[in-house]
Amino acid sequence: MSETKSPAPEDRLVILGSKGGPAIRPGGPSPTSSLIEIGGRRCVVDCGLGVTRGLVEAGVVLKDLDLVFVTHMHSDHVLELGPLLHTAWTTGLARPVKVYGPADLAQYWDGFLKSMRYDIDLRIEDEGRPDLRSLVEIHLLGEGNVPLGDDTLTVRALRVDHPPVTDCFALRFETADWSVVFSSDTAYFPPLAEFAKGCDLLIHEAMLERGVDRIVEITGNGERLREHLLASHTMAPDAARIATAAGTKMLVLNHLIPADLPGFEKEEWLEATKAFAGETIVSRDGLAIKRS
Numbered sequence: 126m127s128e129t130k131s132p133a134p135e136d137r138l139v140i141l142g143s144k145g146g147p148a149i150r151p152g153g154p155s156p157t158s159s160l161i162e163i164g165g166r167r168c169v170v171d172c173g174l175g176v177t178r179g180l181v182e183a184g185v186v187l188k189d190l191d192l193v194f195v196t197h198m199h200s201d202h203v204l205e206l207g208p209l210l211h212t213a214w215t216t217g218l219a220r221p222v223k224v225y226g227p228a229d230l231a232q233y234w235d236g237f238l239k240s241m242r243y244d245i246d247l248r249i250e251d252e253g254r255p256d257l258r259s260l261v262e263i264h265l266l267g268e269g270n271v272p273l274g275d276d277t278l279t280v281r282a283l284r285v286d287h288p289p290v291t292d293c294f295a296l297r298f299e300t301a302d303w304s305v306v307f308s309s310d311t312a313y314f315p316p317l318a319e320f321a322k323g324c325d326l327l328i329h330e331a332m333l334e335r336g337v338d339r340i341v342e343i344t345g346n347g348e349r350l351r352e353h354l355l356a357s358h359t360m361a362p363d364a365a366r367i368a369t370a371a372g373t374k375m376l377v378l379n380h381l382i383p384a385d386l387p388g389f390e391k392e393e394w395l396e397a398t399k400a401f402a403g404e405t406i407v408s409r410d411g412l413a414i415k416r417s
Contacts, residue, residue: 134162135414138304138326140377141179143408144384145310145330145358146340147201149174153385154410159307159328160185163416164300167191170307172206175410180209182411188217194266194272194280195226196309197293198233206230207237214257215248223273224303225266228293234263266294277301283320285311287357293407295320303416306373310380312356313363318370326414327373329364330380331395333389340383345401357381361397368401376401379408 126386144154145181149155156173160183167189169176180187191212191372195203203226210222226229238245238258248254264272271280271396279299287293287310295317296307308314308329319353321327332354359367368376383389395408406412 130192134165134167136300137161138328138377138414139179139183139304140328140379140408140410140416141183142173142175143379143381143410144192145201145380145382147174147204148222148344149197150385154381155179155320156204157380158202158205159379161298163298163304163305164275165280166273166275166408167318168191168280168298169209170296171196171202172204172209173201174204176205177209177212179410183413186216187212188219189309190218190222192248193222193224194296195224196296196307197287197290198229199290199310202310203230203233207234207241210261211237211245211257212373214254214260218257219255221260221262221279223262223264225264225271227294227347229265229292231263234261247414258360266292268294271296272371281320283317285317286314287311290357297321297324297385298322306371307358308364308367310360313359313366315367321367321371321373324371324373324376325354325366325416326375328377328379328408329367331361331364331378331380331394331398332358332382333361333393336383336389339386343386344397349385354382361394362371363400365401368398368403374403375414376403376405377412377414378405378409381408 139160141158155175158176282294
């Protein structure tokens with residue numbers, strides 16, 4: 126009997142986790158993860174804490190996981206990759222899943238498999254499941270075209286500026302009908318505008334200057350944290366500059382810093398990005414945008 130597979134989804138973007146950084150707070154949003162369904166493919170972009178629940182609530186059948194992309198190895202982008210794949214396996218995953226990410230991703234996955242060896246071996250023997258270790262394919266992500274073996278969807282990667290991380294990649298997903306770019310985590314990086322040129326949708330990280338002061342105050346990490354944030358992330362007005370230079374149709378502010386502190390409302394984000402003449406949307410967990 127052939128395996129029943131869910132029908133190809135309509136093109137859409139779903140923000141599963143909208144906050145920057147790994148911390149979570151009561152009632153607040155989850156760290157970074159997104160779903161893009163494009164050209165008949167289901168693509169998960171980053172796997173911060175909460176990605177598994179977010180996918181289920183977005184209507185994704187976990188056993189139909191297809192492609193996963195990890196832009197870099199900060200914990201708010203990769204922490205739940207192993208649990209996501211394992212949970213998909215326990216819900217019936219029986220087809221290979223391709224996971225693309227930096228070189229250190231292979232070490233992460235090997236470590237996860239070792240930590241879960243008892244459970245994996247037990248479920249194979251006791252429940253008759255296929256071996257999870259043979260279902261997940263780890264592929265190195267680098268600049269340029271990502272080899273998918275797909276004539277409909279193309280994915281390209283661009284190394285961006287996110288010190289001290291070297292391997293951090295923006296991603297561009299494109300079919301004949303729709304083009305979507307994820308900035309990943311990056312400082313203001315003008316080459317990103319050329320990479321995103323003419324895209325329909327640009328999902329760009331964004332930070333508010335007064336929010337940096339508040340976060341530094343709360344965490345108590347002082348000037349070292351401030352220096353990291355200012356050197357490695359993009360202020361909201363600069364995200365608008367990239368969107369304008371790229372000529373994108375819609376800007377989605379994501380990986381928000383801050384995303385879960387009182388006193389930072391949507392209007393402040395929109396005011397900070399008013400230089401962009403197109404439509405600007407401020408992310409929230411569960412935000413869905415369909416291809417128009």
